[in-house]
Amino acid sequence: MTTPSQINAAPGSDSSYEGPLAHIENLKKYYPVTQGMIVRKNVGYVKAIDGVSIDIPKGQTYSLVGESGCGKTTTARMFLMVEKPTAGQVFFRGKDIHKLSRKETADYRASVQAVFQDPWSSLNPRMRVDSLIAEPLVTHQHLSRTELKKRVHELLETVGLRSFHAERYPHEFSGGQRQRIAIARALSTQPELMILDEPVSALDVSIRAQILNLLKELQQNFSLSYLLIAHNLATVRYMSHQVGVMYLGKLVEEGPPSAVFGDPKHPYTKALISAALPAHPTNDREEIVLRGEVPSPINPPSGCTFHTRCPVAMDICSTVYPERREVAEGHRTSCYLYTETGTASA
Amino acid sequence: MATFEESGSEIVSDAEPKLLSIKNIASTAGKILRARLPWAPIIIMAVVVICAIFAPLLAPHDPTDIDIGVRKLAPGENWSYPLGTDRLGRDMLSRLIYGARTSAFISLVALGAGAVVGTTVGLVSGYAGKWTDTILMRITDAAMGFPTILAAMIIVTILGAGIANIILAIAVTVWARFARMIRGEVLQVRNRDFVLAARITGVSPVMIIWRHIFPNVINTLLIILTLLVGQTILLEASLSFLGLGLAPGASAWGLMVAEGRDYLISMWWLSLLPGLVITMVVMAFNFFGDWLRDTLDPKLRRSI
Ligand SMILES: Nc1ncnc2c1ncn2[C@@H]1O[C@H](COP(=O)(O)OP(=O)(O)O)[C@@H](O)[C@H]1O
Ligand code: SF4
Ligand SMILES: [Mg+2]
Numbered sequence: 001m002t003t004p005s006q007i008n009a010a011p012g013s014d015s016s017y018e019g020p021l022a023h024i025e026n027l028k029k030y031y032p033v034t035q036g037m038i039v040r041k042n043v044g045y046v047k048a049i050d051g052v053s054i055d056i057p058k059g060q061t062y063s064l065v066g067e068s069g070c071g072k073t074t075t076a077r078m079f080l081m082v083e084k085p086t087a088g089q090v091f092f093r094g095k096d097i098h099k100l101s102r103k104e105t106a107d108y109r110a111s112v113q114a115v116f117q118d119p120w121s122s123l124n125p126r127m128r129v130d131s132l133i134a135e136p137l138v139t140h141q142h143l144s145r146t147e148l149k150k151r152v153h154e155l156l157e158t159v160g161l162r163s164f165h166a167e168r169y170p171h172e173f174s175g176g177q178r179q180r181i182a183i184a185r186a187l188s189t190q191p192e193l194m195i196l197d198e199p200v201s202a203l204d205v206s207i208r209a210q211i212l213n214l215l216k217e218l219q220q221n222f223s224l225s226y227l228l229i230a231h232n233l234a235t236v237r238y239m240s241h242q243v244g245v246m247y248l249g250k251l252v253e254e255g256p257p258s259a260v261f262g263d264p265k266h267p268y269t270k271a272l273i274s275a276a277l278p279a280h281p282t283n284d285r286e287e288i289v290l291r292g293e294v295p296s297p298i299n300p301p302s303g304c305t306f307h308t309r310c311p312v313a314m315d316i317c318s319t320v321y322p323e324r325r326e327v328a329e330g331h332r333t334s335c336y337l338y339t340e341t342g343t344a345s346a
Numbered sequence: 347m348a349t350f351e352e353s354g355s356e357i358v359s360d361a362e363p364k365l366l367s368i369k370n371i372a373s374t375a376g377k378i379l380r381a382r383l384p385w386a387p388i389i390i391m392a393v394v395v396i397c398a399i400f401a402p403l404l405a406p407h408d409p410t411d412i413d414i415g416v417r418k419l420a421p422g423e424n425w426s427y428p429l430g431t432d433r434l435g436r437d438m439l440s441r442l443i444y445g446a447r448t449s450a451f452i453s454l455v456a457l458g459a460g461a462v463v464g465t466t467v468g469l470v471s472g473y474a475g476k477w478t479d480t481i482l483m484r485i486t487d488a489a490m491g492f493p494t495i496l497a498a499m500i501i502v503t504i505l506g507a508g509i510a511n512i513i514l515a516i517a518v519t520v521w522a523r524f525a526r527m528i529r530g531e532v533l534q535v536r537n538r539d540f541v542l543a544a545r546i547t548g549v550s551p552v553m554i555i556w557r558h559i560f561p562n563v564i565n566t567l568l569i570i571l572t573l574l575v576g577q578t579i580l581l582e583a584s585l586s587f588l589g590l591g592l593a594p595g596a597s598a599w600g601l602m603v604a605e606g607r608d609y610l611i612s613m614w615w616l617s618l619l620p621g622l623v624i625t626m627v628v629m630a631f632n633f634f635g636d637w638l639r640d641t642l643d644p645k646l647r648r649s650i
Contacts, residue, residue, distance in 0.1 A: 082542065082545055106548055109548035113547070114542075121540065122543055123540055124562070127557070135549065185543070
């Protein structure tokens with residue numbers, strides 16, 4: 001295993017900064033919904049994410065869970081700086097990433113990398129593995145050919161591949177190997193933050209654990225921070241230091257996985273966990289069945305957006321969105337069951 | 347280090363393990379070699395190419411040689427002129443062989459220029475999107491809607507007849523076909539994750555187009571090129587036939603058809619032979635282009 005020599009000075013890498021490596025504050029992303037072929041009329045907005053704040057500490061994994069369409073990918077994309085948020089800010093080492101200088105932006109791009117879900121789509125089929133892995137390096141650093149080659153071989157070894165694989169094309173590899181190539185590429189500039197949007201969902205069940213173990217090992221060796229999106233509860237428990245549960249573009253509960261999964265507070269989290277558990281005949285646990293469909297993010301319900309499906313909804317729930325409260329050390333949720341106003345009216 | 351064993355319990359999943367079946371996005375060459383080749387079109391195309399390159403070696407006579415002594419020979423009448431001669435005693439076979447050279451030259455240059463311009467426009471338009479796309483596609487639509495024959499008439503009226511002007515007339519309209527088709531492909535390719543991966547790494551748009559988009563639309567380019575060769579040959583023939591193309595005396599298939607049109611009964615071979623050659627060659631290229639499309643890119647719409 002190679003030791004990383006930090007080549008990139010991260011933006012604002014002055015040693016005085018002590019906050020989380022990356023954080024977002026009250027982030028919103030609305031996509032306009034248009035109608036009409038010739039004259040496009042704006043008929044509303046999809047509130048893909050609507051006021052999300054999360055902290056990602058150095059060397060830790062923050063996982064996002066929630067049903068499809070709740071805004072996990074949109075949240076993750078906000079770190080990739082390919083589109084601007086509608087409101088709110090994304091910070092890296094305490095600096096707003098949309099206010100960086102040219103040089104700082106380049107450094108940011110080297111410091112934040114991503115691994116996508118589908119390794120059949122994320123590797124250019126027309127490029128050789130060595131060029132694929134070297135591309136971020138070529139973009140950010142001036143290395144000689146021999147240095148590049150050496151680095152590519154090191155990276156291949158780091159992710160469990162062999163140096164002769166460098167001369168091959170992606171189609172010669174299996175899904176798991178391709179995901180390793182994608183990881184090697186992401187590691188090439190020695191990033192500090194990796195965005196992992198369902199990194200094993202497209203892979204064969206038999207090789208998922210290998211890739212997760214590799215990611216965990218890399219995190220320990222290079223003190224990487226991860227923003228992970230995953231569907232498997234066991235995966236999330238195994239990988240994460242923090243878990244955030246999202247519903248309709250909002251973060252409804254967050255905390256360490258032991259708290260969120262072991263002692264869920266928000267009714268949606270409870271429903272999600274019971275839905276994810278395999279039905280067991282001897283299970284005397286109260287099974288919560290979610291009523292109704294997920295409402296449209298174009299016209300979300302008033303107040304607590306979960307009130308249309310919540311089994312314990314109260315009158316107050318449809319008024320305004322409940323404030324976030326800390327229910328235990330590091331364990332926060334937004335639900336009237338845990339506010340004074342809510343408990344008083346119940 | 348503790349390792350992780352997968353166990354059930356998926357949270358309501360939107361992740362289908364899709365695309366695993368498309369394991370081999372094999373190379374262009376591999377796909378072509380593994381498919382059954384359409385030999386008839388390939389042979390016809392090969393003959394055209396060989397004739398074009400080696401015309402001086404293959405032609406039994408100089409195609410411009412006027413010899414009153416052997417004029418108006420029908421095919422088979424005199425075996426040193428196997429396909430007969432025209433009104434001026436020029437050898438039909440030699441003229442047809444040299445005609446391949448003319449057609450190949452015109453197609454190569456006109457399509458080459460059209461492909462370079464059209465592909466560039468298509469790549470930029472498709473990748474940039476927004477107003478760049480809107481403006482470029484308006485221009486493309488205008489060029490595509492403009493009849494090539496009309497363009498040729500205007501160009502010939504202003505610049506005079508000649509091979510360079512035919513090429514110009516074809517190129518000024520044909521680039522739009524490339525631009526449209528390539529743009530359509532780019533719209534697909536740019537949504538693939540490897541483009542996003544390059545963007546987040548900070549690769550410049552020019553390099554993204556060059557390294558990631560262009561290599562993935564080459565198949566389409568190849569298909570359009572092949573399909574347009576037939577149309578270009580036909581176009582050149584039509585222009586020559588209408589007298590908008592090559593000067594009389596040149597060896598071009600369309601011109602030969604035109605020259606023979608007053609003698610369809612008395613000297614049937616004058617128009618019929620070049621007409622047959624045009625039909626065969628155009629069909630061969632179209633057939634091969636269709637096959638190439640079905641082999642390389644079955645999704646590509648039948649819209650060229
Ligand atoms: N580019 C976009 N344009 C319009 N709507 C979008 C776009 N991206 C995502 N959305 C919408 O935003 C919502 C959240 O999507 P996403 O972040 O992909 O959810 P998740 O990853 O949790 O499944 C969905 O309703 C989705 O349809
Ligand atoms: S705020 Fe009310 S509706 Fe929302 S989750 Fe809590 S109890 Fe249910
Ligand atoms: Mg997603």
